[in-house]
Amino acid sequence: MLQRLEVQNLAVIREAVLELAPGLNVLTGETGAGKSLLVDALALLLGARPEGMVGPFGDSLLVTAFFQGPEPKVLSRRVGGRSTPRIDGEVVSLRELGEEAQKRLSLHAQHTALALLSPRRQREVLDALLDPALLARYAEAYAHHQALLAEKEALEAALRERRAREDLLRFQLAEIQGAKVQPGEDEALLEEARRLRHLEALKERAARAQALMEEGALEALEAAFRELRSGARYDRALEALAQDLEAALEGARAVAAELSAYLEGLEDDPGRLAQLEERLDLLERLKRKYGPTLEEVLAYGKRAEEELARLEGGEARLAKVERELQVAQEALLQAGEALSRAREEAARRLMAGMEEELKELGFPRPRFLVDLKPLPEPGPSGLEEVAFRFSANPHLPPAPLSAMSGGELSRLALALALLTGAEAPTVVFDEVDTGLGGETAWKVAERLARLAQTRQVLVVTHLPQIAAKAHRHLRVVKEGEEVRLEVLEGEERVRELARLLSGQYTEAALSHARLLLEAP
Template identity: 45%
Template sequence: MTRKARAATAAPPTPAAPAPAGSPLSQLALSRLEVRNLATIRELSLDFRGGFSAFTGETGAGKSIIVDALGLLLGARANTDLIRTGEDGLLVTGFWGAEGDDECSASRRVTMQGRGIARLDGEVVSVRELQEWASTRLTIHWQHSAVSLLTPANQRSLLDRQVGEEVAAYTAAYRAWGEARARLENLRAGERERARQLDLLTFQVREIEGVAPQPGEEEPLSAELTRLSNLETIAQGAAGALDLLSDGETSAVGMIAEAIKAMNAGAKYDETSAQLQRELRGALDAVQAVVGELRDVAEDSAPDPEELDRVESRLTALGRLRAKYGPTLEDVVAFHAAAQSELEALNRDERDAGTLEAEVNRLQGEAVRAGETLDAARTRRAGPLAAQLVTVIRELGMPHARLEFRLTPLPQPGPSGLSDVTLHFTANPGEDLGPLADVASGGELSRVMLAISTVLGAETPAVVFDEVDAGIGGAAALAVAAQLGRLARERQVLVVTHLAQIAAHADHHYKVEKHVEEGRTVSHVRLLNERERLEEIARMLSGNTSEAALTHARELLGRRAAAS
């Protein structure tokens, strides 16, 4: 079945809230989610619309499965427990933008073996790439994510989103100071080791330089050693050759000389004979030249002890270097260059140790100045940001709420600045402000989180809230619903809720239901029509669809219609 055909089988949608001009929803909103074999979902094809969408259902129906599915596209850990019992794996696919050429998709497959495949527009990517891509289009506030507000780091990050340049400048200055300080500490802590290394490198460099090896010199030296070691044999061979050529009773020189004389008469009358005679004379000259050289060889029957010692010593020295720094002379030369470079660096560190401390002090001063600039920027932004947040928080059913960012100086510069940044809060009149982590209830934390999402923005075109209404009810629930509606004017807002007041305020209402099919529990999600929505809100109010419950539900829906 095609995507269009499947979409046609859904219940008639309520009219979608139009996205404002220039809204990112037109191109980057989440348009569709397809899920297979995730928990109790066998197969799901769900179309999304702009504006505010609520997901409701009875306790245990699996309302948060939709959030789990979207979380997989955001790179959440893929636990095999999420795979539907009896299946080999699960698959989640999300579509963004209008169907057609502008539509893009992301998917995540997880198998029972723990393997997974992530894709963007059908191409395989890493989970990190999938996460980076999806995180620019979708933000999820999980059921317990408001607890993250309790950490000082997250409280500081809220304020630092307003002072990015100053944060970056301080981070760079602090890093430079830290690197110089670490280098100085290493120099001081490793003085004994550095001295040992200096001695070793100095010895190695001098040992190699003392021999001054030249790549390729061993082969001719080895040949010379072989010659010197066999001079007696060489001399005997030369003497034998001399006897045959010149010194014997019958010698080659004498016979050639006689041959030349024998041709004298004929050479006077025959040019060929004359030419041959000339060639014999040349041969005689050549033999006599060889005889001269052979005589030198024959007389050199014992090697020069100094020369033999020189060659043997040189080869021994080269072999010793190869054994320690080789295996080849090229390796020895390369080792020398590396050792020389390291020796120069150690000597440089030795010389720099005195000036490095001054450099550390200078960089510390730069970090402090950057930290003071950061503190000033944080202070400038803290008041206006807190005022914006308080305005929204008071609209969420806490009319007496107060909130402020406080900067507490640290004993020395830290990775994030010269001061800790903490949120202080109170929801009650006459009460002193206290650390948010100590004084806020779960419901108050949820509303502070909603205020932050509204004021600072989710930075993505789609925002998902999983049970943002935890711990609230009554007028506070109505205020939260109204705030979600306001946020939905600029963002696509998806909310999993158990409160009728919030569901009644949504532009679109989806219901999550469980059924038993062929002996297996199966969850379905469907878009409710007007009558079904009225009955669902009545059930959420009273647990039934009595006339009184339906009347109350009509009042809630009527209040939303009047507000819009």
């Protein structure tokens, strides 16, 4: 429940502290004192827009609410300057603050962000009349179906990627295998291509060398050999030199013969050079794509072949998930149809109960409709949307709740709370008593007191019948620029009820006020 509300610089309120008790709390006070501003402060915690709410007493306003319960929480929101929503002192988003506040607080007032107007809240109110097991069964079936659907989509995406990968691997493997690459062949081909590219230069140099040998180099060596052999008859030291020169002469003759053969083999072959250039280009492309060497190109091809073998197959899990998804779809529809039937029955009971309850709350001939509109496909909460509609005039069709006035909507929310119990631990009403008096005022007061048996209720009111039922009566007092809250007890409370009754403190009004307080 809400234990304490602190407000700073909110419109005409410089600073105020509202301390609430369990049960029924009422706020009374003169018009313009700032009663509804305290409700607006709570609306800020629920996410309402703060347009024009920062007061003249500073650059920002601050609202802080202290909640008791199994999980105590402190919710605050600063507006202006560095606007910051906080939960237990930790900065959060405005959405997170609103969601946390909605767990603890229901607000029914004019010009505020009313949760009851949202389809989600209307569905939750109707579902409060259902067996929780039905809701849990559908939620479980929906979660299982969604999980399988997500897995199916992931598998299909993986298969698409896998097939694309397989296609790429097959192409790469065919490219490498089709080239019939041999380790080191690029070096041999480069050598052959280099020779063919410089064929004319090779012919020229080999022919010149051959001519030099034939034109005198061999004759000179032979003459030198003969001279050394002749001299060796007189000096054995020249014998060894003669033998070395003879060996050189034999080598020269061999070189001359090889040069002749080499020149005969130097034939121009443009076709062969073109083949070599084409092959070398292919090998260079493969090396650029798959590795800097042919050995690494071959290694890449082996890895591609192994990966392709691993990837082939894999549709088995997808087929299994698709079978499971069909079963899950049937289970989801069954759970949804059971939930829909229960909602239809609950809607009939709620419509009947609401029309009776609303008659007691000042609507002579009310029409309350629960509209169940089928969804095109199962949603997180069922097979249909839930929408409440209302008409106070039997000649007009029921319209969305957004067409109701603040006071009408507050009374409708009170009736729903009593019939369904679908409210937060703290419920706030402003304008619930608008336009009421006499017997209807008593009935509203009795119902607020009944709701306060299971909820903490805060009501801003001008009706003495409601104020007399309060467990805690607070009065908002404005003196100049100051607004303060007073807890009324004893004779002070009697005087405030007398003011609400007649605007005066006559003996008759005071006596009537005492009777109200003594009424059961």
